[in-house]
Amino acid sequence: ASVGVIVVAAGSGSRLGRPEPKAFVEIGGRSILSRSMDAVRGMSEEAALVVVVPAALVSAASAQLDELRMPAVVVAGGDTRQRSVAAGLEVLPPEVEVVLVHDAARVFTPPDVFDRVVAAVRDLGHGVIPGLPVTDTIKGVAGDGTVRDTIDRSKLTAVQTPQGFPRTHLVEAYALAAADFTDDAALVREAGHPVGVVAGSALAFKITTADDLERAEDVLRRQGS
């Protein structure tokens, strides 16, 4: 089955506190969008690539991808992540059977996480998401601000991207989607399909706040790139 990767990069990044949309914020002289392509390029098999960006930046993003010599279909996203993924699904080439959906904001996701997700989707025949064990103690809090209970963290996983699915499952889930969800696995579960978990990576952290951007600069310094 051939693989397609939808990279969503259409968020405004308002929590980052920068004027430009998040995908165009630079880390060490290269944009988040451009850096997020390194993992896709590092995959062990070639994937059909769809990149979803803010409408005003479709041509700027295409220029960056050309510079990287990465053939991609670039489309405008929507006002929620879910709508942006839906826009990407619309333009996926017909031969794609396994779809990975990835947040550009997880810039340093290692390529082996992509390969692991693809292999597990093929093996299991259903969706697979990368996750990490939760190390903090997590508590439920009541409306009045007092602690209600402690949630057994051995039953929790902190979820990342790329999230991979048989194309049929993802297309069906998006066709049925009623509410807005923050990840694709939630929609696919809602449509009645199982979703498995494989090992994620600490490097797959999402750049959301200015602190995350500093952490990203630190990663670069340590990598010497």
Ligand code: C5P
């Ligand atoms: O909002 P958050 O940072 O969690 O978004 C995760 C990913 O979804 C980011 O890569 C962002 O660019 C993308 N996104 C999108 N369209 C939106 C909102 C977010 O493509 N409307």
